[in-house]
Amino acid sequence: MSVSGVSNLNNVLQQLQSTAAQAGAKPTSAPTAAQKVNEGPDKVDFSNALVAAIDKIDSMKQSAVAQGHAFERGDAGVGINDVMVDMQKAGLAFEMGVQVRNRVVNAYKEIMNMQV
Structure with a gap:
């Protein structure tokens, strides 16, 4: 996975937000701490879950690249x-x-x- 792949996902998110704005939807802001407390443990914010998934994918890519560089250097193990x-x-x-x-x-x- 390349950095451009993550930026492509970010571009798609921006496109979705702009399309929602054009459709008349109000852009949502990040929930405050008080709102998170009121949501309870059973509710999940889709945007936060999506950002967490993208971050996880990016960290997997970075870890794989770092391990590749370590192999190229000849690190033991x-x-x-x-x-x-x-x-x-x-x-x-x-x-x-x-x-x-x-x-x-x-x-x-x-x-x-x-x-x-």
């Missing part, structure tokens, strides 16, 4: 098999993120096309 497995995990996580993004965009388009 870093095998090529570990590097390849971590690179594949990061790649699959990125692909999953892209698929989730595609489904969210499709769902949003369907909702926007509904007649009320």
Whole structure:
């Protein structure tokens, strides 16, 4: 996964926000601490979950790249098999993120096309 992949996901988020603003939706701000307390443990904010997932994907990529650099330097305890497995995990996580993004965009388009 490349840095451009994460920036692509951020671009999609910005596009979704701008489309929502054009549709007349009010942009939401980050919840305050008081609002989080009132939500309770069962409620999850979608935007926070999405940002956490993107951060997780990015950290997997950074970890795989760091392990690749450690292998290139010849650090003890870093095998090529570990590097390849971590690179594949990061790649699959990125692909999953892209698929989730595609489904969210499709769902949003369907909702926007509904007649009320």
